[in-house]
Amino acid sequence: MKQNLNRVSVSEQPAVPLLDLKAQYAQVEEEISEALREVCASQHFILGPGVKKLEEAVAEYSQCSDGIGVSSGTDALLVALMALDIGPGHEVITTPYTFFATGGSITRTGARPLFCDIDPVSYNLSPSCVSELISNQCEIRGDQLVNRSTGGIVKAILPVHLYGQMADMDPIMETARQYGLKVVEDAAQAIGSEYPGNRRAGSIGDIGCFSFFPSKNLGAFGDGGMCTTNDPELAERLRVLRVHGGKPKYHHALIGGNFRLDALQAAVLLVKLKYLDEWTTKRQENARYYDTAFQQAGLEGYISTPQAFAGYRHIYNQYVIRVERRDELRAYLTEARIGSEIYYPIPLHMQKCYDHLGYQPEDCPESARAAKETLAIPIYPELNREQQQWVVEMISGFYR
Numbered sequence: 001m002k003q004n005l006n007r008v009s010v011s012e013q014p015a016v017p018l019l020d021l022k023a024q025y026a027q028v029e030e031e032i033s034e035a036l037r038e039v040c041a042s043q044h045f046i047l048g049p050g051v052k053k054l055e056e057a058v059a060e061y062s063q064c065s066d067g068i069g070v071s072s073g074t075d076a077l078l079v080a081l082m083a084l085d086i087g088p089g090h091e092v093i094t095t096p097y098t099f100f101a102t103g104g105s106i107t108r109t110g111a112r113p114l115f116c117d118i119d120p121v122s123y124n125l126s127p128s129c130v131s132e133l134i135s136n137q138c139e140i141r142g143d144q145l146v147n148r149s150t151g152g153i154v155k156a157i158l159p160v161h162l163y164g165q166m167a168d169m170d171p172i173m174e175t176a177r178q179y180g181l182k183v184v185e186d187a188a189q190a191i192g193s194e195y196p197g198n199r200r201a202g203s204i205g206d207i208g209c210f211s212f213f214p215s216k217n218l219g220a221f222g223d224g225g226m227c228t229t230n231d232p233e234l235a236e237r238l239r240v241l242r243v244h245g246g247k248p249k250y251h252h253a254l255i256g257g258n259f260r261l262d263a264l265q266a267a268v269l270l271v272k273l274k275y276l277d278e279w280t281t282k283r284q285e286n287a288r289y290y291d292t293a294f295q296q297a298g299l300e301g302y303i304s305t306p307q308a309f310a311g312y313r314h315i316y317n318q319y320v321i322r323v324e325r326r327d328e329l330r331a332y333l334t335e336a337r338i339g340s341e342i343y344y345p346i347p348l349h350m351q352k353c354y355d356h357l358g359y360q361p362e363d364c365p366e367s368a369r370a371a372k373e374t375l376a377i378p379i380y381p382e383l384n385r386e387q388q389q390w391v392v393e394m395i396s397g398f399y400r
Ligand SMILES: *Cc1c(COP(=O)(O)O)cnc(C)c1O
Pocket: 072, 073, 074, 075, 098, 099, 101, 102, 160, 186, 188, 189, 210, 211, 212, 213, 223, 224, 225
């Protein structure tokens, strides 16, 4: 393999980072500088009219009546669960194949995550695993769904729209309705992503949670997030919880936290939101290029490219391939100055902090397998064809 690498003469080839935010910044620099200057001139930094404008814009973009700007995607998840009164003695069904915040937020409310396996093709929470888990491990007592082995009350389902493609929401919503469960969508990687019927991420469950972490498709200049909902009462609760549960100020019927979004971040995001669809189209075009190029390279059996399902709008926050000898390939790409990342190497049911929950890898076998076989490769909008060609060549070379 080493010889192979030398033969193609790495030094003459472009370095391909996993993500290059500077390229995007160059496109919007002037507009953003102006927007930031306006905020500085106003000296109004927390919430305020700019945040409200962003909330309205993201809510509309996501087909929701309300947007509630918050401090991060993690806080969006936490405050969403708090707004639904989820806490000690409760359980939330979720996927273990996700960023830690999904499970961590559940635990931080005092509730327990109930991990349920993924579909091996979409990598999203499998609706049939959810139904099976409920039929095999839970029972209805009164009007509540109870986990037989723990005695905990199952309150909600928390699907994640991983990599930018939505989870199969119809059967998840059907199960939720059948058992009176709430649904929180972790849409951190999925702003503008659509489910068949042109239904957008964050608009189907009770609350949608978005992240504006810089590496997300709509990234701030720091941390930021948003909850979306079509339920005005929930929206009001979220707004109150965001400011320590105070309403009116200094009167606390609820205990919330400081989950506020800054005006500076909102100003950046309002500028970038105008370009989001253009950037999404470029990500999709890059994905089509890879799909075709890998197919032509004849690598079936070594690599599987991500599947975009019919009727869905996949926004490709990540382009994740499933491969043989993943770790070796990754080392090889690193040597060739091609960025890649493993999302995620340890599924949540196998994290040390969840030892006490008593899970074994085989409790969620597809999640455990995906954690060993998947690799994200560069897909950002400004990636050029030459770079993509090089990525495909290097990966093909590794397997030949
Ligand atoms: C990024 C991300 C989060 C957390 O968002 P932050 O803004 O970083 O707190 C939660 N869930 C998923 C799936 C994510 O990708």
